[in-house]
Amino acid sequence: MEEANIIDAEIVLDIVYHERPMHLNAVDFLNRYGKQGLAIESNVNRLCQRRILKQVGRFSREFGEMMGEKGDNTGNLSLWDQTHISGREKLLENFKEKIGESISINDIGYRRFVISIIERAKPHIIMMDRPHIRQYLQIIPATLTDYLSTGIKENFSYLVPVNSADGKDTVNTRRELYEYLSNTLGENAMTIANLIGLVLYGNSSGKKYISINFFTWDQKFVENFGKIKDDMGLERLNNGKQVKAALSSINFEKPY
Amino acid sequence: MAAFNLDENIFVPVPLLDMKKSLKKKHSRWTGTAEVLYNQYILKSGNDYEKMADLVFSKIKISKNIYDFTPEDSTELQESINEMDGRFREISEFLSTLKRSEIKTVMVACYDRTVKTLWINRSNVLRDMLEKHTWNEADALFYSYFNMFINVMSRMVIEISHETPERSGNLISMTGLVSVVYGGIILAHTEGVLEYDDILERMSDLSTFSGTFNIGSSRRIRKALEATKSVSIFTDQE
Numbered sequence: 001m002e003e004a005n006i007i008d009a010e011i012v013l014d015i016v017y018h019e020r021p022m023h024l025n026a027v028d029f030l031n032r033y034g035k036q037g038l039a040i041e042s043n044v045n046r047l048c049q050r051r052i053l054k055q056v057g058r059f060s061r062e063f064g065e066m067m068g069e070k071g072d073n074t075g076n077l078s079l080w081d082q083t084h085i086s087g088r089e090k091l092l093e094n095f096k097e098k099i100g101e102s103i104s105i106n107d108i109g110y111r112r113f114v115i116s117i118i119e120r121a122k123p124h125i126i127m128m129d130r131p132h133i134r135q136y137l138q139i140i141p142a143t144l145t146d147y148l149s150t151g152i153k154e155n156f157s158y159l160v161p162v163n164s165a166d167g168k169d170t171v172n173t174r175r176e177l178y179e180y181l182s183n184t185l186g187e188n189a190m191t192i193a194n195l196i197g198l199v200l201y202g203n204s205s206g207k208k209y210i211s212i213n214f215f216t217w218d219q220k221f222v223e224n225f226g227k228i229k230d231d232m233g234l235e236r237l238n239n240g241k242q243v244k245a246a247l248s249s250i251n252f253e254k255p256y
Numbered sequence: 257m258a259a260f261n262l263d264e265n266i267f268v269p270v271p272l273l274d275m276k277k278s279l280k281k282k283h284s285r286w287t288g289t290a291e292v293l294y295n296q297y298i299l300k301s302g303n304d305y306e307k308m309a310d311l312v313f314s315k316i317k318i319s320k321n322i323y324d325f326t327p328e329d330s331t332e333l334q335e336s337i338n339e340m341d342g343r344f345r346e347i348s349e350f351l352s353t354l355k356r357s358e359i360k361t362v363m364v365a366c367y368d369r370t371v372k373t374l375w376i377n378r379s380n381v382l383r384d385m386l387e388k389h390t391w392n393e394a395d396a397l398f399y400s401y402f403n404m405f406i407n408v409m410s411r412m413v414i415e416i417s418h419e420t421p422e423r424s425g426n427l428i429s430m431t432g433l434v435s436v437v438y439g440g441i442i443l444a445h446t447e448g449v450l451e452y453d454d455i456l457e458r459m460s461d462l463s464t465f466s467g468t469f470n471i472g473s474s475r476r477i478r479k480a481l482e483a484t485k486s487v488s489i490f491t492d493q494e
Contacts, residue, residue, distance in 0.1 A: 010491065017488035042323055042464060050460035052489050053397060057456070060396035068389060109490040117487045124480035134386055136480050139471045142400035145463040147485040161323050171326050 001210040004159065004198065006039045008191075008216040009047045011255050016151035019116060025256040029215075030155060038215075040156045041198065043190040048152075052144050055113045060137040066095050067130050067137075078130050088126040092118050160204040161197045170201045173239050180237060185224045192225060199246040200239075215255040222252045286350050289343055297341070307340055309443060316440040316454050321461045322430075330429035333436060356421035363428045367413045370435060374406045374442075394452045398445055400471070401459050405438055407469040408462060438462055 007015075014026035030038060069079045083091060099114050117140075125133050152158065162170040174197040181189035195212055202208040216222065229247050234240045296302040315333065338345035351359060381402050385395060412431045416424050441458050444450040473481070 013489060013491075017486065019488035020490065042321075045464045046321065046460050049463040050456065053456055053459055053463070055489050057393040057396045057452075061391050061393045064391050064396065106492055109492040112490040113487065117484050120484045120487055121480050124476065124483055128476060128480070131386055132474065132477055135382065135473060136477045137396065138382060138385055138399040139473055139477065139481060140400075140484065141397050141459075142403055142469075142471055143481045143485045144487065145400075145404075145459075145466075146468055149463065149466070150468060163323050163325075171324055175320070175324055 001208050004039050004209045004212045005033055005037065006041055006159065006195070006212055006214050007044070007156070007255065008214070008218060008221070009044050009051070010217060011215055012040055012044060012048050012152065012156070013051075015155055016148060022256070029256040035155055036157045038156050039159050040152055041159045041191065041194045042161060043194050045149075045152060045158070047187060047191075048148060049145050052148055053141060055110055056141045056144050058110065059114055059117060060140060062099065063095065064134055064137050066091075066098075067133055080133070081130050085126050089122065092122055092126070159198060161194050162201045162204055170197065173197070173200070173237075173243075176237055176239075177243060180234075181228065184227070188221050188224055191221075192228065195250055196243055196246045199249045200242055209249075211249040211251065213251050213253055215253050217254060225250070225252065283350075286347060290347060293341065293343055293347070304341070308337075309447065311336055311340070312436055312440040312443055313449065315437050316444060316458065318437065322434065322465065325430060325433050327426065327429055330433050333433060356425070359428070360416065360419075360421045360424045363424075363431075364413060364417050367409065367416070367431055367435065370439075371406060371410045371413055374402070374409065378403065378406070392452065394445070394450050394455045397455050397459055398450075401441060401455060401462070403469070403471045404459065404462050404466045405442065407466050408438070409435065411467055 011026060011029070014020050014022045015030050017023065020026075067078060067080050080088065080091060096115055096118055100111055103111050121136075125136065128136070161174060174193050177196060178189055178193040181192060185192060195214060198209055199212060225247075228234065234243050234247075237243060297304045297308045299305065320329070334348055338348055351362070354362070382399055385391070385399050388395060409431070412427065412434065416427050416431060419427060438458055441450060441455050444454065
């Protein structure tokens with residue numbers, strides 16, 4: 001039996017991505033535990049992947065649309081293909097400006113993503129014609145998720161919940177808990193159900209945990225967890241007593 | 257957009273076509289039935305293709321991820337197929353009488369064929385995407401999803417083939433579910449009924465266990481991908 005130090009999605013992203021403002025603090029934090037000393041559970045991984053896919057999917061669509069805009073000249077060529085390499089930088093600047101103007105205050109993260117990807121891609125894509133850029137846009141989602149997965153593998157141990165091959169009751173308990181919590185807790189529900197599952201049954205490699213330290217900045221997540229402890233009537237669940245007991249083994253800490 | 261063709265079939269965990277190739281002559285009574293069912297339910301030209309397609313579409317939306325699948329989910333899926341036509345049940349029952357080693361042979365052949373079919377169609381998928389004038393966000397993710405799915409399926413086939421026949425059962429069921437739930441996204445896209453939320457959810461899930469892989473492309477595109485692969489996602493408050 002050991003203690004697990006598990007991190008939330010924001011911390012994963014801070015560590016993996018050098019451009020994030022808290023990257024250096026996050027790396028100091030990682031170094032305190034050493035590589036593989038911090039763990040990530042499967043739903044946090046899924047949430048990170050989802051966030052990157054939402055942004056890159058939107059970027060791919062919007063940039064693809066810009067690529068399709070027609071020029072003034074006759075013929076079927078797009079404005080991009082009609083424009084000389086020296087003018088394409090201007091088209092990219094226009095695209096960044098257009099994105100900046102059209103997005104809401106809740107999309108500041110997306111705007112920064114677009115600026116960053118355009119700056120990095122610029123030297124390469126100004127040399128490419130439209131079909132090649134569109135091909136690039138079709139492959140970039142897999143490339144970004146692959147980079148994230150590699151960063152996760154290199155830095156953290158990965159805790160997969162016990163699966164059906166190890167015993168269906170463990171899966172059913174986790175599912176029952178997730179379904180019970182999902183209306184109230186939204187996307188946090190699966191993470192909490194998995195954390196409880198890890199305390200109750202260990203991970204898929206058979207490792208058991210006496211307690212879990214979950215590192216997060218997310219005050220809402222911590223509040224939600226408090227709600228479960230206090231008044232969500234977990235006793236009504238099949239394994240309610242064990243679930244309730246497991247809650248006391250999960251602690252929250254701010255990371256850095 | 258040119259029709260995107262995956263041998264015009266649906267992936268189901270009943271290895272109908274492969275039975276004919278993989279089973280010994282003593283089982284030939286069943287291979288005839290399998291072929292009829294294949295033509296009727298799996299081929300797009302079949303009279304009951306839509307019934308099977310609707311079943312697959314309903315599975316895309318289940319709120320479980322791959323870590324939550326149980327052998328019961330596999331049984332439930334098989335039961336839904338059996339209820340569609342009693343002959344599917346006969347085939348299932350016949351399969352359950354086979355030796356484990358025979359089942360393993362048939363299933364590996366079935367999934368291997370699925371992977372090869374997908375692999376052959378990669379260039380068609382890309383061509384269709386590039387021919388489209390505009391993309392929605394599901395289109396923008398689709399080719400990457402398609403490659404990711406091939407990667408996951410081929411890894412699972414390799415795992416099954418390395419397992420002993422005795423231990424391969426769970427993995428075979430799991431691969432059947434994966435082929436329907438995650439492969440269903442491909443069918444939905446082909447049929448023009450794919451919803452963005454469905455591909456986003458399934459792809460987020462699939463990317464947690466797809467393993468590292470590269471999608472082939474020209475040197476120039478690879479350079480652009482290399483330059484942008486580590487681009488960060490930011491939080492809105494930052």
